Amino acid sequence: MIKKRICIASILIAFIITFIPYTSAMADENNLFNESINNFITQSNETSQVQTSESTSGVRLQDDFYQSVNGKWLKTAQANVNSLLKEDSSFSELQEKNDDKIKEIITDLAANKSQHNSDSDETKIVNLYNNTLNLKERNKQGIQPIKQYLDKIESVNSVSQLSDILSDKDIDIFNTLIRFSVEPTRDEKSYKLDIKPTYLGLGNSDQYINPTEAGKTDRQEYIKYLYNILTLNGYSKEDATNKIECLITFETSIAQSILGYQEVSKVNNLDMSKYNIPVTVNELNSKAPNLNLPSIMKKLGVDKANNIVLQQDKWLTKINELWTDSNLPMLKNYLEMIVLESTSTFLTEDLNNASNAYTKYLSGEDIKDISIQDNAYELIKDKFVLKMGKLYVDKCFSNDNKKDVEDLTNEIIATYKKRISNSNWISDTTKNNAIDKLNKLTVNIGYPDYYDSDFNAYSEADVKSYEDGGSLLSNIMNLTVLSRSREIQQLNEPVDKRMFSSKLSPQSLTAEYHFNNNDLIITAGMLQPDFYDKNETKEQKLATLGFIIAHEIGHAFDNTGILYDSDGNMKDTWTADDFKKYMGRTDGIIKYYSSLEGMPGKNVDGKNTLGENIADLSSMRCLLDILQDMPNADYKQFFESYAKAYRAVRTSEYEEYMLKYDTHSPYKIRVNAVLSQYDEFDKTYGIKEGDKMYVKPENRVGIWR
Ligand SMILES: [Zn+2]
Structure with missing residues (x-):
């Protein structure tokens, strides 16, 4: 059961820190403010010769096709799942293989360092790798690498000076007091500036005001963690205790102005005029004159944003109220604590261990200890996303493969168009709009075009080895400052539809359709054996990768997709009459899936899974x-x-959790319930009335049936 999530956190929030834990409250806050995209990650298939098994498990395929095809595998795989591995599927296996490839690329680079120019990205990756593993130097330097940041904070003598240093580029990346965050606009057309409330160590503001029992334990662990890193940083026990007390006092005080988890859950009762308010710099200044926001924003270069959104009004009033010289020690203490927390994993071995132990606690899962080697891989994956994508694509994905998958995608698009044109249940207006949407669909396969030439993406960042005067911490800082400056440069710029961003890199395993952009992305990470092989048969290709591509395109016409036009704007493109018919079909799909058992005694939630079921059908x-x-x-x-591609075993707790929250139907249903809608399937296996896989023609469902 996933209790909490570890996300790439804070400064740090979007950048620096891979290891500051960021609790689920933040994630949900984001859900409230961001429009969700449809994300479908699916499972892989064995490309080895598919056996035309009549039955390998004693179950008639006419009664349970999924079990009949996969029975033997399911029985063996059941032994693999436990609290560490909650699901074993072709997808989880592909993920593991991809991780291994990334590690192999990094260790190969490290073994051949001398082959690369000293300014190249490759050398920088090796430096970061070696510096992470160099515990001897890390321990020797102790906390020296962060001293310059602590000194800057220490030298502040007034809140006006505090405002000043927030625009210092080295301090900016630690600024979680007032978070200036560059985000895509709601329609994902361009980038705007969000002003987010102060980051709270416990994530959810409720935990400071009305903590639950679990929240009280979290707080104790948080305090224990802070105490550890403070004493390891050389603070006396007394100083450490005082600093923690001061931090909690500040966080509790500001937490009262920040929307909590409980309030978020009552979103319908919230006065939404207090959230996500479009503002100008001048308006911000009138709302919070003590902060001197015009000056901070100008120096950072974020004042140029055409679109500034204040996420929480009440919070701004509160932080402004606290921005007084008498509160200066408390504000400075908060900032200092953020520096200590967010850098602990990059300093000495003891600090690194303390940070890892806390991360492990926060994950809420029985995860393995994080080795220093794993830390190095994770850091490189996080800090060199673009270059790792390039190296991954060079090693694991060819232009021929890209062309092959693009051809398959075009064939799928053409087939959708044909079926829509031939549909006799909708008007020509609706048909033309739907076909226009397919004509304008942007298809991104594998990796962006610019990956075809060589590039160094990190030439502006100084990433030196210890021998050359660098340190792990300085490496991280320099890389973070670079990504922050790139983030700020994006303000007002259009969102590049072709772009694989740092959030969606070629090496990830992702297939997505975006309503707002009418675009499709299938990453190179998905296009790997045993999941995709250029040389497999057309039937195998269609059943595995083809299904995913056609599923994603199916989202263009699911219950959310039909609300958007070919340019990704929310618009009625279905005539009122056709829309009514469409709703009739979705009602049928909801009823059908709701009648199916996802696990013994528990039915599928037909409403929650509607969009995914439409895409499957x-x-x-x-x-x-x-x-x-x-x-x-x-x-x-x-x-x-197809049935093999969706074989998977899960622990029963995880299955139950997924049945409740996952927007996809369970694997078995994605196979059996989908196939039993089609004559071609019945005909192939002689399925007839009386067989459990049989569904009467009048009871069959689907949009394009
Ligand atoms: Zn989907």
Whole structure:
């Protein structure tokens, strides 16, 4: 059961820190303020010869196709899942293989350092890797590398000076007091500036005011962690205790003005005029004159934002009220504590261990101890996203593969168009709008085009080895300052539809359709054996990768997708009459899935899974249309490859959790419930009335049926 999440945190929040834990309160706050995108990550398939098994598990395939095809594998795999590995699927296996490839790339670079120019990204990756592992130097330097930041904070004598140093680029990345964050606009057309409330160590502001029992334990662990890092940084026991007390006092005080978890859950009762308010710099200044925001924002270069959004009005009033010289020691203490917390993992071995132990606690899971080697891999993956993407693509994905997948995608798009054109239940207006959407769909396969030439993405950052005067901490700081400056440069710029961002890199395992952009992304990480192989049969390719591509495109016409036009704007593109018919079809899908058992005694939530079920049904219809046009299509190979791609075992706790929260139906249903909608399936296996896989034609569902 996932109790909490570890996210790339704070300064740090979007940048520096891979290891400051960031609790679920933050994640939910983001859910409240961000429009969700549809994210579908799916499972892989064995490309080895698919056996046309009639039954390997004693179950008739006419009664349970999924079990019949996968029975043997499911039985063996059941032994693999436990509290550490909650799910074993082709997808989890692919993820593991990809991680191994990334590690291999890094260790190969380290072994061949001399082959690269000293200013190259490759050398910088090796320096960061070696510096992370160099515990001897890290221990020797102690906390020296952060002293310059602590001194800067210490030298502040007034709140007006405090405002001044917040615009210092080295301090800016630690500034979690007033968080200036560059985010895509709600329609994802360009970048805006969000002003987010002060970061709280316990994440959820409720935990400072009305802590739950679990919250009280979290607080104790938080305090224990802070005490550890303070004493390891050389503070006396007394000083450490005082500093923690001062921090908690400040966080408790500011927490009262920050929206808590409980309030978020009552979102319908909130006065939304107090949240996400568009403001100008002058308005901010009138709301919070003590902070001197115009000056801070000008020096940082964020005042140029055309679109500034104040997330929480009440918080701004509060921080302004606290911004007085008498509170200066408390404000300075907060900033100093943030520096200590967010850098602990980059200093000595003891500090690193303390940080890892706290991360482990926060994950709420029975995770393995984090080795120093793992820390190094994670840091490189996080800090050199672009370059690692390039190295990954060079090693693991060819132009030929890209072309092959693009061809398959184009065939799927053309097939959707044909089916829509031939639909006799909607008007020409609706048809034309739907086809326009497919014509304008942006397709991103594998990696962005500029990866085809060589590039160094980190030439502006100084990442030196210890021998050359660098340190792990200075490496991290310099890389973070660079990404922060790039973030600020993006303000007002359009969101590049072709871009694979740091959040969506080629090496990740992702397939997504975005309503707001009408674009499709399938990363190179997804396009790997055993999941995709250029040389497999067309039937196998359609069943695995083809299904995913067609599923994603199916989202363009799911219950959310149809609200957006071909440019990603929210607009009625279905006539009122057609929309009514569409809703009739979705009602049928909801009822059908709600009648299915996801696990013994517990049914699927047809409403929660509607969008994904529509995409599944649309996808399968499209693929069967392609097979119809193929001479001698091997339907058995297609259906069985599909069933294999979705084989998975989960712990029962995890299955129950997913049944409640996942917007996808359980794996078995994604196979059995989808296939039983189609004549082609019945015909292939002689399925007839009386078989459990049989659904009467009048009870069948789908949008493009
Ligand atoms: Zn989906």
